[in-house]
Amino acid sequence: MTAPTLTTGRLVLRQIRADDAAALFPVLSDAELMTWWSSGPHVSLAETEAYVASNAAEGQGFLCWAITMENDAALGWVILVDGKPAVKEIGYILHRDRWGSGIAREAVARVIDYGFAEQGLRRIFADTDPENSGSIGLLERLGFRREGHLRGEWETHIGVRDSLIFGLLRDEWTMEKPA
Numbered sequence: 001m002t003a004p005t006l007t008t009g010r011l012v013l014r015q016i017r018a019d020d021a022a023a024l025f026p027v028l029s030d031a032e033l034m035t036w037w038s039s040g041p042h043v044s045l046a047e048t049e050a051y052v053a054s055n056a057a058e059g060q061g062f063l064c065w066a067i068t069m070e071n072d073a074a075l076g077w078v079i080l081v082d083g084k085p086a087v088k089e090i091g092y093i094l095h096r097d098r099w100g101s102g103i104a105r106e107a108v109a110r111v112i113d114y115g116f117a118e119q120g121l122r123r124i125f126a127d128t129d130p131e132n133s134g135s136i137g138l139l140e141r142l143g144f145r146r147e148g149h150l151r152g153e154w155e156t157h158i159g160v161r162d163s164l165i166f167g168l169l170r171d172e173w174t175m176e177k178p179a
Contacts (some may be wrong), residue, residue, distance in 0.1 A: 003063040006114055008106050013065035013078065016056045020066050020074035021049040027076055027095045036132040037093070040157030055079070067094065067107045075103065078111045086122040088115060104138055112142065116170045125167040127153075139166045143173060 006013040025048040027033060034041040042048045055064045055077070062081040066074035076094035083089055090111065094104045115121040126144060128135045144166035153163035 001063060002058060003065045004114070004118075006065065006110050008110050010069060011103065011107055011110070012068045012072070013107055013110060014068060014072075016052065016064045016066040016074065016077050018049070018053040018056050020056070021045065021052040023074040024048055024052055024076070027093060030096055033093070033096050035158060036129045036135065038154065038156055065107070065111065067103065076107075078107050080111060080115055080119075080124075083125075086120060088119075088121055088124055090115075090124050090126050099134070105141060108138065109142060112168065112173060116173055122170050123167055125165060127163050127165055129154075130162050130164050136164065136166075142168065144168045145172075 003013075003015040005015075022045065025042065025045050028037075028042040028048050028051065031041045042051065054060070062079050064077055064079045067076045067078065068074060075098050076092065079091045081089040081091065090108065092104055092108050094107075098104075112124055115124050125147070126135075126139050128139065130136075130149070145168070146164060147167045148165040150163040150165065152160050154161045
């Protein structure tokens with residue numbers, strides 16, 4: 001399924017495309033930014049091209065939106081991954097030069113709106129490293145609640161890592177939705 005185009009006051013979230021690779025290479029090759037990602041920083045544009053193409057392919061069990069502004073260049077993405085019926089996992093990444101601008105919050109909030117209102121989800125959850133304070137802060141600001149701590153959950157490029165699970169229910173979003 002192709003991700004439908006979603007908009008906010010300043011963003012257009014559109015289906016990620018294979019030709020977004022060049023714009024996303026600075027994100028995926030940034031060693032500090034990629035510390036908490038499941039794979040290490042990319043070392044070549046070809047690696048990013050293959051990675052983005054796989055995320056852009058249909059039938060993968062997820063919807064993946066490129067975060068764009070006025071010039072349509074991808075600044076990062078938001079993804080909703082299929083899980084159990086009416087439950088999806090959300091993930092996101094954003095170019096470092098856009099950190100602190102509210103773009104991630106705006107984009108993730110719009111995808112949450114879509115998930116609950118258009119897809120009829122009852123729950124959205126996120127999985128993040130316990131040391132990823134930026135992601136934890138974003139999830140908490142959006143109303144997610146910490147639900148679990150999984151020890152030794154992921155084997156990553158920086159070693160075996162624990163995982164924090166955060167969840168948000170549709171009724172909580174209705175009550176706690178950011179302005």
